[in-house]
Amino acid sequence: MFKILNTPLQVSDLKQTLHNHQAGACITFEGWVRDINEGKKVLRLEYEAYAQLAEKEGAKILAEARERYSIINTLACHRVGLLDLGELAVWVGVVAEHRGSAFDACRYIIDETKARVPIWKREHYSDGARAWINCANRGDHKNVTR
Secondary structure, three states, rough: EEEEEEOOHHHEEEEEEOOOOOOOEEEEEEEOOOOEEEOOEEEEEEEOOOOOHHHHHHHHHHHHHHHHHHHHHHEEEOEEEEEEEEEEEEEEEEEEEHHHHHHEEEEEEEHHHHHHHHHHEEEEEEEOOOOOOOOOOOOOOOOOOO
């Protein structure tokens, strides 16, 4: 399952949904809001998504991971809205019998999510400027505003 959420991600709840007695490995990835990007001081991030399409494409990625790697289950969630420094923006969890396939699947899921899922990120900088980052499919992706 791939979810777009506008509320804080609850890691313990997410991880609990993956619990399986056949699994010998649980690999998770957490993406946090950091305070600097490309030398610019970042105050917060703003995420937007076309939720229905994002969840559909995300579900495809999870299905691909299940086909490519020997895993038992997987879950991924991404936040939308304004996020402050240190907040969790994205979470991916994978359980498998063995760690190797769990690691590989987790990397595949986050890399493909960043490349394919229609989620857009706008950085808010300490100088008052804002810019959409890595948004090639967003009409106003080159605009920087103050």
